[in-house]
Amino acid sequence: MSISNPDSGLHPQPWPAATVFNAEGRTPVLLVCEHASNQMPPDANNLGCSPEDLGRHIAVDLGAADLTRALALRMGAPAVLCTTSRLYVDCNRSSHDADWIPERSDGSLIPGNVGLNDTAREQRAQRVFEPFHQQVAQTLSALRKHHPTVLILPIHSFAASLNGQERPHAAVIWEQEWPASLMLQGLSRHASSVGNNYPYDGRELRGHTFLRHAIPAGLPHFAIEVRQDLLAQPGATEHWAGYLADALDDVLAGLEKAAV
DSSP: OOOSSTTOSOOSSOOOOEEEESTTOOSSEEEEETTOOOOOOGGGGGGGOOHHHHTSTTTOOTTHHHHHHHHHHHHTOOEEEEOSOTTTOOTTSOTTSTTSSOSEETTEEOGGGTTOOHHHHHHHIIIIIHHHHHHHHHHHHHHHTTOSSOEEEEEEEEOSEETTEEOOSEEEEOSSHHHHHHHHHHHTTTOSOEEESOSSOTTTSOOHHIIIIITTTTOOBOEEEEEHHHHTSTTHHHHHHHHHHHHHHHHHHHHHHHHO
């Protein structure tokens, strides 16, 4: 059976692109987890990927979904989580980015992504990418009925090292330095090493969530990364949710002060 175009033909079953967690949360923070899952529509046949690859960071941000949900409860904030692996379509990349539907990721070939035509790519956009971002927009709109200014906060996780270089325990990735600087200060109270726009520079690698929902509306935004090996430790999800919530209190206080 060919898997070069797993999206050809009709889709026999609808596929939910997003889930909203703690939808009644009213704190002016919208949590977004674009890489929450390694699942794919059944007819995609996992794009021909091995179980080992589906369990790696190339398919999902390990621990990020649990952290997002725990933080949503701590903060009393809503969260939108993607249901679909970034290998199928990356909801934090724009359609012109090479990694939007990657043919290869961190050394692994993704057979079902090789040689996709424009029609197949558009099918994935309409099946997952657009519905996910429509849900983000709807959740944001509902929250802004209560708070004109909402902080948009994507939650990610990264591998402990890359190319032999150890990464910080956590990172704040920003496109605008303020109010990310407040988050850096607050998070540094709990983590011994916090990356400041490192190992990714948000000014150069601006995520699609920022480009689509935050920047056009002039809303504050930055992203959080936490190391996957740290999140895998017993009790770590709740500990990190507490650390982030404490730092976010400083951010929200700063935003409230600036609005006066």
